[in-house]
Amino acid sequence: MKYLTFATATLAATTAMAETPELVVYTYDSFVSEWGPGPAIEKAFEEVCACDLRLVGLGDGAALLARLKLEGARSDADVVMGLDTALIAAAQETGLFQETDIVADYALPVEWTDPVFAPYDWGYFAFVHNKDVTPPANFKALGESDLKIVIQDPRSSTPGLGLLMWVKNAYRDEAPAIWEAMADNVVTVTKGWSEAYGLFLEGEADMVLSYTTSPAYHLIAEEDDSKAAAIFDEGHYMQIEVMGRLAGSDQPELAAEFLKFMVSDAAQTILPTTNWMYPAVTPDAGLPKGFETLTVPEKALHVDVQNVPALREEALAEWLKALSQ
Amino acid sequence: MAQSALAISRKTGISAALLVLALIVLALGAVISRAETGAGLGAADWAAIRFTVLQALWSSGLSVLLAVPVARALARRRFFGRGALVTLLGAPFILPVIVAVLGLLAVFGRSGWLNTALEAAGLPAVSIYGFHGVVLAHVFFNMPLATRLLLMGWQNIPSERFRLAAQIRLTPRAMFRAVEWPMLMQVVPGALALVFVICLTSFAVALTLGGGPRATTIELAIYQAFRFDFDLGRAALLSVVQLVLAGGMALLVLRLVPDITLGGGLDRMMPRWDARGGVQRIVDTIVIVLAALFLLVPLVAVVWRGVQGWAQMPAQVYHAAGISIMVAIASIAVLLGLALPMAGWIAARKADGGEAIGLLGLSASPLMIGTGWFIVINPVADPFDFALVVTMLVNAMMALPFALRILVPPMRDAVRQYGRLSLMLDVQGWRLWRVVLLPRLRAPIGYAAGLTGALSMGDLGVIALFADPDRVTLPLQMVRLMGAYRMDAAAGAALLLLALSLGIFWICDKGGRWRAEA
Numbered sequence: 001m002k003y004l005t006f007a008t009a010t011l012a013a014t015t016a017m018a019e020t021p022e023l024v025v026y027t028y029d030s031f032v033s034e035w036g037p038g039p040a041i042e043k044a045f046e047e048v049c050a051c052d053l054r055l056v057g058l059g060d061g062a063a064l065l066a067r068l069k070l071e072g073a074r075s076d077a078d079v080v081m082g083l084d085t086a087l088i089a090a091a092q093e094t095g096l097f098q099e100t101d102i103v104a105d106y107a108l109p110v111e112w113t114d115p116v117f118a119p120y121d122w123g124y125f126a127f128v129h130n131k132d133v134t135p136p137a138n139f140k141a142l143g144e145s146d147l148k149i150v151i152q153d154p155r156s157s158t159p160g161l162g163l164l165m166w167v168k169n170a171y172r173d174e175a176p177a178i179w180e181a182m183a184d185n186v187v188t189v190t191k192g193w194s195e196a197y198g199l200f201l202e203g204e205a206d207m208v209l210s211y212t213t214s215p216a217y218h219l220i221a222e223e224d225d226s227k228a229a230a231i232f233d234e235g236h237y238m239q240i241e242v243m244g245r246l247a248g249s250d251q252p253e254l255a256a257e258f259l260k261f262m263v264s265d266a267a268q269t270i271l272p273t274t275n276w277m278y279p280a281v282t283p284d285a286g287l288p289k290g291f292e293t294l295t296v297p298e299k300a301l302h303v304d305v306q307n308v309p310a311l312r313e314e315a316l317a318e319w320l321k322a323l324s325q
Numbered sequence: 326m327a328q329s330a331l332a333i334s335r336k337t338g339i340s341a342a343l344l345v346l347a348l349i350v351l352a353l354g355a356v357i358s359r360a361e362t363g364a365g366l367g368a369a370d371w372a373a374i375r376f377t378v379l380q381a382l383w384s385s386g387l388s389v390l391l392a393v394p395v396a397r398a399l400a401r402r403r404f405f406g407r408g409a410l411v412t413l414l415g416a417p418f419i420l421p422v423i424v425a426v427l428g429l430l431a432v433f434g435r436s437g438w439l440n441t442a443l444e445a446a447g448l449p450a451v452s453i454y455g456f457h458g459v460v461l462a463h464v465f466f467n468m469p470l471a472t473r474l475l476l477m478g479w480q481n482i483p484s485e486r487f488r489l490a491a492q493i494r495l496t497p498r499a500m501f502r503a504v505e506w507p508m509l510m511q512v513v514p515g516a517l518a519l520v521f522v523i524c525l526t527s528f529a530v531a532l533t534l535g536g537g538p539r540a541t542t543i544e545l546a547i548y549q550a551f552r553f554d555f556d557l558g559r560a561a562l563l564s565v566v567q568l569v570l571a572g573g574m575a576l577l578v579l580r581l582v583p584d585i586t587l588g589g590g591l592d593r594m595m596p597r598w599d600a601r602g603g604v605q606r607i608v609d610t611i612v613i614v615l616a617a618l619f620l621l622v623p624l625v626a627v628v629w630r631g632v633q634g635w636a637q638m639p640a641q642v643y644h645a646a647g648i649s650i651m652v653a654i655a656s657i658a659v660l661l662g663l664a665l666p667m668a669g670w671i672a673a674r675k676a677d678g679g680e681a682i683g684l685l686g687l688s689a690s691p692l693m694i695g696t697g698w699f700i701v702i703n704p705v706a707d708p709f710d711f712a713l714v715v716t717m718l719v720n721a722m723m724a725l726p727f728a729l730r731i732l733v734p735p736m737r738d739a740v741r742q743y744g745r746l747s748l749m750l751d752v753q754g755w756r757l758w759r760v761v762l763l764p765r766l767r768a769p770i771g772y773a774a775g776l777t778g779a780l781s782m783g784d785l786g787v788i789a790l791f792a793d794p795d796r797v798t799l800p801l802q803m804v805r806l807m808g809a810y811r812m813d814a815a816a817g818a819a820l821l822l823l824a825l826s827l828g829i830f831w832i833c834d835k836g837g838r839w840r841a842e843a
Binding site: 059061155156190192214 | 359372423426427430431434435436454523528532533534535536537538539545548549551552553555639641696699700703704706711801803804805806807808809810811812815
């Protein structure tokens with residue numbers, strides 16, 4: 001009898017679950033981890049959607065796109081969240097995404113008009129250093145200095161690719177010369193952001209390529225105000241993280257609802273202190289305490305997403321040549 | 326000739342070998358089937374291939390060369406803490422790459438202990454970054470493994486040989502030539518091939534310590550092709566290059582193994598009379614101390630950082646640890662099911678390249694295997710449902726060459742010594758394994774199982790493509806902590822990982838050597 005009750009209960013539970021629509025969102029690993037935005041976002045969205053939100057973490061932004069290409073139109077995903085400006089052109093080329101009708105009052109330094117992808121947070125790439133180091137004012141000064149830096153490989157890491165685009169964007173034809181001057185400053189090149197940041201914290205380098213928002217983590221989560229981001233007068237290249245819904249989604253309304261939710265106040269207040277980036281839409285209550293201490297670049301650099309692939313190829317060849325000598 | 330000497334069923338061994346081959350070929354085929362554009366190999370690729378082979382040759386050569394005196398010293402000496410030291414020899418190898426690199430940098434890095442000491446002494450600083458850094462790191466990872474493999478070779482020399490040598494008063498030098506050199510000729514080629522293949526697929530270590538894009542390996546190019554360019558044709562092509570290099574090296578080197586046996590003995594250990602001299606003692610002591618320092622100081626750095634971050638570990642880390650333990654145990658079971666029949670099959674053949682099949686599994690890029698199977702599984706089922714099965718299989722496949730290297734030489738000896746007798750007594754099939762082979766192979770089986778468990782515990786390989794959101798393993802959890810600025814908590818997780826890996830290694834290894842000296 002007991003078993004029967006149990007079986008009935010299980011059956012009932014399964015049926016109930018089947019009736020709740022499920023929204024599958026592919027995102028990067030650090031988004032879904034317990035200390036990332038994932039759990040709070042899931043809770044907040046499920047309160048309003050009467051659905052089951054399934055966040056699936058898949059490596060980084062590049063891995064996300066590769067996965068989507070592997071799955072093609074058969075993908076279970078309804079929404080993909082975590083591509084960045086460097087990957088948008090390639091993502092659009094897949095033809096798997098559907099236009100969005102999101103309108104939001106974005107707090108981005110550039111105007112956002114992409115019809116398919118909507119930003120949810122962003123940041124400036126920057127070199128992070130300990131405050132006892134006097135940072136250089138630009139790439140040229142960095143190249144002339146004795147400062148040691150750790151960077152990420154643009155062939156395996158999105159921040160690494162960001163730095164490549166940053167230098168290319170700021171210096172165009174002069175970029176190879178800038179890289180040659182910086183070659184002796186580069187202690188080493190790592191596979192991903194974590195390795196580089198770890199090396200920096202261990203004292204292997206004076207500066208590491210990261211974000212202007214990185215010091216906020218140390219300040220807010222660790223009450224450590226010893227880190228700062230160097231502001232370069234060429235301006236700073238931006239990483240804008242975007243999301244889009246898939247044309248093959250079996251939950252198109254829910255997907256649209258989720259995108260709207262992500263730019264709403266509820267989600268945007270969660271992001272700054274879990275993803276450690278600037279929110280795409282400034283929350284009503286403003287930025288969290290501590291963010292006002294961050295240095296803000298005077299100039300934002302941005303490349304039209306369609307030009308990224310061609311520029312990347314050229315910049316990568318220059319980078320390889322300059323650093324392989 | 327040996328083929329007829331024992332009635333080991335060849336069928337299971339060949340099936341296991343075919344399964345491994347099929348898993349690789351299937352993955353490769355799947356990747357190729359989806360390839361579209363496919364750029365050929367460019368100048369940069371050839372540079373990467375050159376660098377990869379060169380560093381792998383240096384790394385494997387040095388690792389094995391340095392392992393010879395260390396293993397010899399360990400084989401000849403009994404001292405307090407020897408058992409612990411032998412167990413710790415497994416440690417560098419099973420650490421997650423990034424953790425080991427940080428440990429090495431704590432010692433050899435720009436602000437590491439070595440440079441701090443040099444600075445205090447008024448000497449110029451040394452830089453670890455460059456070709457020598459890559460080799461240093463690979464020696465750190467693989468010299469202990471080579472030492473263990475050679476040490477097993479020494480232990481397989483029948484003690485009667487040493488007694489006889491002592492009776493005719495062979496000098497240590499003559500002893501080396503008459504007894505130890507033939508053993509090394511049997512064991513060194515396999516160890517060399519194994520370490521070569523491990524270094525061949527290195528990526529993050531080579532890049533980080535190589536100091537920049539000069540240190541580009543084939544594996545990095547594969548990663549780039551899969552992740553950033555999504556050029557499956559190129560990825561497949563590079564994977565084939567890697568397989569050919571590894572397979573070629575394995576066949577080349579394993580051919581060198583002479584077809585001799587060291588002869589049978591009474592399976593007992595004896596004191597080493599030949600090593601009693603004062604000079605011998607001093608040399609051995611110096612060798613052991615130097616090796617222990619080189620291996621243990623970076624580990625101390627890892628442990629020290631871990632202890633500091635221990636308290637900051639979130640509860641989820643322990644949950645992940647539980648999952649990792651289960652995966653490790655399951656992988657051990659799969660591995661033994663593959664490795665034992667294969668080792669039996671290879672041991673019953675003449676010495677040749679049968680082991681090379683095992684090495685192919687290791688030289689196949691995990692990303693290629695993962696992507697290939699994903700392409701196969703995805704159209705018919707949810708890849709997440711297969712996450713555990715795939716992880717276990719891949720872990721076992723990665724550990725297979727180690728297990729074969731450990732199991733084949735003693736298995737070959739057992740076959741040669743007891744083959745005819747078993748045949749005469751009509752001991753066959755399961756009874757042959759139970760009565761003759763398994764008791765002789767207890768120690769190597771324990772070591773192979775321990776190594777597999779430890780490797781599975783720290784593996785990240787295919788997880789990325791199949792990772793089930795609800796079943797996060799410990800290494801993945803550690804990477805996530807690092808990705809979220811929580812380096813201290815990640816260091817704690819790394820220490821937990823190290824402790825668990827060494828724990829499972831120790832239990833299996835000890836279990837195999839229980840009531841037997843090793």
